[in-house]
Amino acid sequence: MWFRARLPDNSFSALAPWQRFALAALVCAATTLIATPLLAYLDLANIVMLFLLAVLLIAVSLGLAPALFAAFLSVGMFDFFFVPPRFSFEVHDGQYLVTFVVMLAVAMITGQLAAGLRQQADESISEALRTRALYEMARDLSGALTLEQVAEITRNFLRKVLNADATILLPDVAGTLQPCAGSDHARLLIEPRFARIAFDRGTPIDCPQLVASGYAVLYLPLIAPMRVRGVIAVAPLDGQKEHLLEQRERLETMASLAAIAVERVHYVEVAQRTQVQMVSERLRSSILSAVSHDLRTPLTALVGLADSLTVSKPPLGEVALETSVAIREQAERLAGLVGNLLDMARLHAGEVTLLKEWLPIEEVIGSSIKLLGRALAEHPVKVALAKDLPLVEFDAVLIERVFCNLLENAAKYSPPGSPIEIVAQTRDGTLEVAVSDGGRGFALEKDTALFKMFVRGEAESSMPGVGLGLAICSAIVEAHAGTIKAANRAQGGACVTFTLPLGDPPTIEEEVPPRKEGHRS
Amino acid sequence: MSEPPPVVVVVEDEKLIRRFVRTSLEEEGCRVFEAATSAQGLLESGRQKPDLVVLDLGLPDGNGIDFIRDMRAWSDAPILVLSARAHEKDKIQALDVGADDYLTKPFGVGELRARARALLRRKNRGGEGATPLVVFGNVQVDLSRRVVTRGGETVHLTPIEYRLLGVLLANTGKVMTQRHLLREVWGASSVESNHYLRVYVGHLRQKLEDDPTQPTYLLTETGVGYRFKP
Numbered sequence: 001m002w003f004r005a006r007l008p009d010n011s012f013s014a015l016a017p018w019q020r021f022a023l024a025a026l027v028c029a030a031t032t033l034i035a036t037p038l039l040a041y042l043d044l045a046n047i048v049m050l051f052l053l054a055v056l057l058i059a060v061s062l063g064l065a066p067a068l069f070a071a072f073l074s075v076g077m078f079d080f081f082f083v084p085p086r087f088s089f090e091v092h093d094g095q096y097l098v099t100f101v102v103m104l105a106v107a108m109i110t111g112q113l114a115a116g117l118r119q120q121a122d123e124s125i126s127e128a129l130r131t132r133a134l135y136e137m138a139r140d141l142s143g144a145l146t147l148e149q150v151a152e153i154t155r156n157f158l159r160k161v162l163n164a165d166a167t168i169l170l171p172d173v174a175g176t177l178q179p180c181a182g183s184d185h186a187r188l189l190i191e192p193r194f195a196r197i198a199f200d201r202g203t204p205i206d207c208p209q210l211v212a213s214g215y216a217v218l219y220l221p222l223i224a225p226m227r228v229r230g231v232i233a234v235a236p237l238d239g240q241k242e243h244l245l246e247q248r249e250r251l252e253t254m255a256s257l258a259a260i261a262v263e264r265v266h267y268v269e270v271a272q273r274t275q276v277q278m279v280s281e282r283l284r285s286s287i288l289s290a291v292s293h294d295l296r297t298p299l300t301a302l303v304g305l306a307d308s309l310t311v312s313k314p315p316l317g318e319v320a321l322e323t324s325v326a327i328r329e330q331a332e333r334l335a336g337l338v339g340n341l342l343d344m345a346r347l348h349a350g351e352v353t354l355l356k357e358w359l360p361i362e363e364v365i366g367s368s369i370k371l372l373g374r375a376l377a378e379h380p381v382k383v384a385l386a387k388d389l390p391l392v393e394f395d396a397v398l399i400e401r402v403f404c405n406l407l408e409n410a411a412k413y414s415p416p417g418s419p420i421e422i423v424a425q426t427r428d429g430t431l432e433v434a435v436s437d438g439g440r441g442f443a444l445e446k447d448t449a450l451f452k453m454f455v456r457g458e459a460e461s462s463m464p465g466v467g468l469g470l471a472i473c474s475a476i477v478e479a480h481a482g483t484i485k486a487a488n489r490a491q492g493g494a495c496v497t498f499t500l501p502l503g504d505p506p507t508i509e510e511e512v513p514p515r516k517e518g519h520r521s
Numbered sequence: 522m523s524e525p526p527p528v529v530v531v532v533e534d535e536k537l538i539r540r541f542v543r544t545s546l547e548e549e550g551c552r553v554f555e556a557a558t559s560a561q562g563l564l565e566s567g568r569q570k571p572d573l574v575v576l577d578l579g580l581p582d583g584n585g586i587d588f589i590r591d592m593r594a595w596s597d598a599p600i601l602v603l604s605a606r607a608h609e610k611d612k613i614q615a616l617d618v619g620a621d622d623y624l625t626k627p628f629g630v631g632e633l634r635a636r637a638r639a640l641l642r643r644k645n646r647g648g649e650g651a652t653p654l655v656v657f658g659n660v661q662v663d664l665s666r667r668v669v670t671r672g673g674e675t676v677h678l679t680p681i682e683y684r685l686l687g688v689l690l691a692n693t694g695k696v697m698t699q700r701h702l703l704r705e706v707w708g709a710s711s712v713e714s715n716h717y718l719r720v721y722v723g724h725l726r727q728k729l730e731d732d733p734t735q736p737t738y739l740l741t742e743t744g745v746g747y748r749f750k751p
C-alpha cells in the first residue's frame with residue numbers, strides 16, 4: 001500500500017498477501033476444530049452458520065481475496081469433515097449440493113460486502129489522516145517565518161503523507177530559479193527547464209519518464225494570490241510515480257498552501273525591510289538636517305556680521321571696508337558651496353521627493369535670475385522663449401537650483417560684460433532648455449564626466465568651485481526623467497542643454513466673458 | 522521725532538545672529554528686545570507689544586509655527602520669519618498661520634532692513650491715507666475706477682486677472698502663498714488648481730512687465746507663492 005500511515009485499529013493491514021491467505025486457512029481450520037465436537041449437538045445447518053461466520057470475520061479483517069479463498073475452503077472443509085460420509089468429498093444426499101452452492105454464494109456475497117465496507121472504512125480513515133496532515137501542514141505553515149521553514153514543513157508533509165521528496169525553487173534577484181536554502185541537503189535532482197516552464201506558465205508539469213534517473217518528476221508552480229512565487233519539484237522516494245500522479249489534486253492543494261506561505265513570508269520580509277529602511281531614512285534625514293543647521297548657523301552669522309560691518313556707522317576706513325566686503329563675499333560663497341554640498345547629500349540620500357507642479361518654465365528662469373542678483377551683475381541675461389511653450393510638470397525649487405547653478409557657472413567662466421543666453425523650445429516631446437555663455441567653453445572632451453561629482457573642467461583652474469554644480473543639475477534633471485548634456489558652441493562659449501519631458505498639461509478653462517465693468521478694452 | 526521708535530522683538534537662539542539683527546534694526550531706528558527661546562519670545566512680545574517680530578523658525582524649544590499661532594491669538598503685529606533654504610514647506614506653513622514675510626538664511630543686512638522697513642510701513646499705513654492709485658514702473662492702477670494703464674495706454678484685464686492683481690496690490694511687499702491667492706481669487710474650492718494661478722500670473726506679467734521673463738514687480742517666490750514689489 002502506498003499510503004504509509006499506520007491504520008491504528010487494524011494490525012492485519014501490515015501483513016503480506018500470503019500471510020493473509022495462511023491466516024484465512026487457519027481460521028477455517030480452527031472453525032472445523034471447534035465444530036467437530038459440536039457435531040453431536042448441532043444440526044449440520046448450524047455448522048454451516050459457523051463457517052459463514054468465519055468467512056465474514058475473515059472478510060472484515062483480511063479483505064476480499066482471503067475471504068473468497070476462505071469461502072471455497074469452508075465449503076470444502078464442510079463437505080469433507082461434516083457431510084456424511086465424513087472424511088470424504090463424496091456426497092450421498094443430493095440436497096447437500098444445494099447447501100454447498102448456497103453456502104458458497106452466501107459466503108462470497110457477505111465476504112464481498114464486508115470487505116468492501118472494510119475497504120471503505122480504511123479509505124476514509126486514511127483520507128482523514130491525509131486531511132489531518134494537510135491541516136497540520138497548513139497550521140505549521142501559518143507559523144513559518146522564513147522561507148527555509150516553509151520548505152522544511154512542505155518536505156515533511158510530503159515525506160510523511162505521500163512518501164515523496166521535494167525541493168522548493170524560488171526566483172532569485174536575477175529571476176533564476178534557485179533551490180530554497182533550507183533544502184540543500186536534499187539530493188533531489190531538478191530539471192531546470194521543466195521548473196522554468198512550470199514557473200512561467202503557472203501550470204504543473206509532469207514527466208514520469210524521469211523517475212528512474214532520480215530526477216524530480218512533478219513540477220508544481222507555487223501560485224499565490226499576487227503572482228507565481230516559485231516551483232515545487234516532487235519526486236517519489238520509492239520510485240513509484242503512479243501514486244504521485246494519482247494524488248495530483250492533493251499535491252496542488254499542498255502547493256497552493258506553500259505558495260501562500262511563501263508570499264506571506266515575502267511580505268513579512270518586505271514589511272521588515274521597509275521598517276528598517278524607514279528607520280535608517282529618518283536617521284539619515286535627521287543627521288542631514290542637524291548638519292545643515294550646524295553649518296548654516298555660523299555662516300548666517302558670518303555673512304550678517306561682515307555685512308553689518310560694511311554699513312556700520314561711523315563708516316570704516318577704506319582698507320577695513322574692503323576687508324569686510326571681502327569677508328562677506330567669501331562667507332556668501334562658502335554658504336553657496338555648503339548649500340550645494342547639502343543639496344547633493346540630500347539628492348544622494350534619496351531624501352528629495354519631487355514636488356511636481358505644472359508650471360511655465362519662465363517662472364523659474366525669472367526667479368533664478370532674480371535670486372542670483374549680484375552674481376549676474378556683470379552679465380546681461382538674454383532669455384529667448386519659443387512662442388506658446390506649454391506648461392511642464394517639475395519641481396520648481398529644484399529646477400530653480402539647476403538654473404542658478406548653470407547661470408552661476410556661466411557667469412563665473414565668461415569674461416565680464418559678455419551676455420548669457422537662455423533658449424527654451426519644444427523638441428521631440430520634451431522641453432529643451434539651453435544655457436550658454438561667451439567664455440572659453442569646456443576643456444573636457446567627454447561631457448559626461450563633467451556631470452560627475454567633484455569633476456571640474458580644468459583641474460588647475462584658478463576659478464573657485466569644487467565641481468558640484470553640474471553634478472547637482474544632472475541629479476535633479478535625471479530625477480525629472482530628463483537629460484542633460486554639455487557642449488561648446490561653434491561661435492565659442494559653453495552651452496549646457498537639458499530637457500524635461502512634456503507630458504500632458506491640465507487644461508485651462510476659458511474665462512467667462514468679462515462683465516461690463518469699469519475696465520474696457 | 523515726535524513719534525516713538527518702533528519696537529521689535531527678535532526671537533533667535535543664535536547669539537551672533539541676534540546681535541547683527543539687533544544692530545541692523547537699531548540703525549533703522551528701532552528699539553530692539555531679544556529673546557533666545559520661543560517661550561521667552563512670547564513673554565517678551567506680551568510685555569513689549571512690539572510693532573514687528575523677527576522669528577527664527579528653528580528654535581530649540583518647540584517650533585516657530587506654534588509661536589506664530591500663539592501670538593496671532595492676541596496680536597496682529599507683523600512677523601518676519603527667518604528660515605533656511607530647502608525648507609519651503611516650513612515657510613508656507615508659517616505664512617499660512619499668519620507670518621507676513623520671510624528671509625532665507627543667510628541674508629544680508631540690506632535685505633533685512635528693507636523687509637523690516639516694508640513691514641513697519643505697512644503697519645503704520647493702516648487703512649486711512651491709502652490712495653486708490655497704485656503706480657509701479659509705467660503702470661498705473663486706479664482702484665476706484667478699476668482702470669489699468671501702462672505708459673498712458675489702457676490695458677485690458679479680464680475679471681480674474683484684475684482680481685488677482687488687486688489681491689497682490691492689497692498686500693504690497695507681502696509674500697502671498699499659492700493657496701491663499703487661489704482662495705482669494707478663485708474661491709475655496711480651487712485651492713488645488715495651482716496651474717491656473719501660474720497661467721494668470723503669466724498673463725499679468727505679459728501685460729504689465731517690461732520683460733515678462735525677468736519680472737521686476739510681480740515676483741515669484743519659488744515653491745512658496747508670489748509677491749508684489751513696487
